[in-house]
Amino acid sequence: MHEIIVDKLVAESLKGNPLRDEYNREIIKIENNVKSSTPVFIGLPGFFGSGNSFLNKSYTSFDFKDLLEKLDTEYGYIMILPDTMTKFGGNQFVDSTAIGNYKSFIARDLVDYIHSLYGNRDIYLFGKSSGGFGSISITLDYPEIFKGFIDISGDSYFPYCYLPDFSTAYLTMKGKTLEGFIESYRQQMVHSQDELETYNVVAMAASYSPDGKNIQLPFSIDTGEILPDVWNKWLEFDPVNRLSGEVEKLKGKKIILQTGNRDEYKINIGMNMIHEILKRNQIDHYYKEYPNGHFNTNYFYLDSFPEILKSYK
Incomplete structure (x- = not known):
């Protein structure tokens, strides 16, 4: 036992x-x-x-x-x-x-x-x-x-397991700052599935593409466009x-x-x-x-x- x-x-x-x-x-x-x-x-x-x-x-x-x-x-x-x-x-x-x-x-x-x-x-x-x-x-x-x-x-x-969530993350954060989304998420008691997927994308960015203590997202938070230089940092971990x-x-x-x-x-x-x-x-x-x-x-x-x-x- x-x-x-x-x-x-x-x-x-x-x-x-x-x-x-x-x-x-x-x-x-x-x-x-x-x-x-x-x-x-x-x-x-x-x-x-x-x-x-x-x-x-x-x-x-x-x-x-x-x-x-x-x-x-x-x-x-x-x-x-x-x-x-x-x-x-x-x-x-x-x-x-x-x-x-x-x-x-x-x-x-x-x-x-x-x-x-x-x-x-x-x-x-x-x-x-x-x-x-x-x-x-x-x-x-x-x-x-x-x-x-x-x-x-x-x-x-990663192109298959992460990329599909990027559009959800972009739309969820649209009109907000990254910092604003993180703060709002951490204050909420309950989260939608879209918010959970978005926070997961942010966490992956904090893991794979940090910029000092800051976070580089692999897409533009303004337009949703994939940023190749940042995305390539993710791919190095794949x-x-x-x-x-x-x-x-x-x-x-x-x-x-x-x-x-x-x-x-x-x-x-x-x-x-x-x-x-x-x-x-x-x-x-x-x-x-x-x-x-x-x-x-x-x-x-x-x-x-x-x-x-x-x-x-």
Whole structure:
């Protein structure tokens, strides 16, 4: 039976962050049948979620707690679920001058914390949506630290997964300033779907195209016209683009790619592109598409975690 422990970590990387978000972060640790060889998994949540979101109970679909119960009887594991919430409502796990150094928080502060508790062990990243994006992108940035990753429908091929929301964001902010929209959003108690999509676009801009503490939108707030110089900054983060020049970094990694074949954000197209790039470059990996959309995908982990853990039995 797994044990859930809540701890705190003073994250040096987050001190002085421009949003003045808390740098003393909650860390949820889940341990089951830990041995000297048991691997560590760092869970990166989807946008509008944080570490504790993994433990939300669902009464309509298979949830992460159900997964843990399934794993308990057969495998040993250590799960680390950090609080990564920001005033933008989530995280892309990059170092941003407009948000803070969350890539460094994961790869430095949290990894040092893990080593201090458990010694040198194999460490994997996992997550879906923004968490899946963070899992592959941080592994590419720190291949010497992470043994591999599970990427479930992680943001990829940005022209398909982000561009469709730009028109909504433009129309929602039309007649306002960016700062005015942000302030209004944060004061509201309830948000429309258009406002949520717009705030998400703003958060992505704060992650991918910050200008110091300010934010560069990838389109003109006056006309809606796409701004190529800013949009190209976003594309530099796209895993599909990154792999064209960095695929060798993933050689020897344990790579799990999973997606629903009717993803509402068309992320399955980008995931398939990643699969094809890895296959073309003879990078060993596990890839599976499911008859599913973007949500209620926790059951995917029933395939991915055992795919890694079977090597540690």
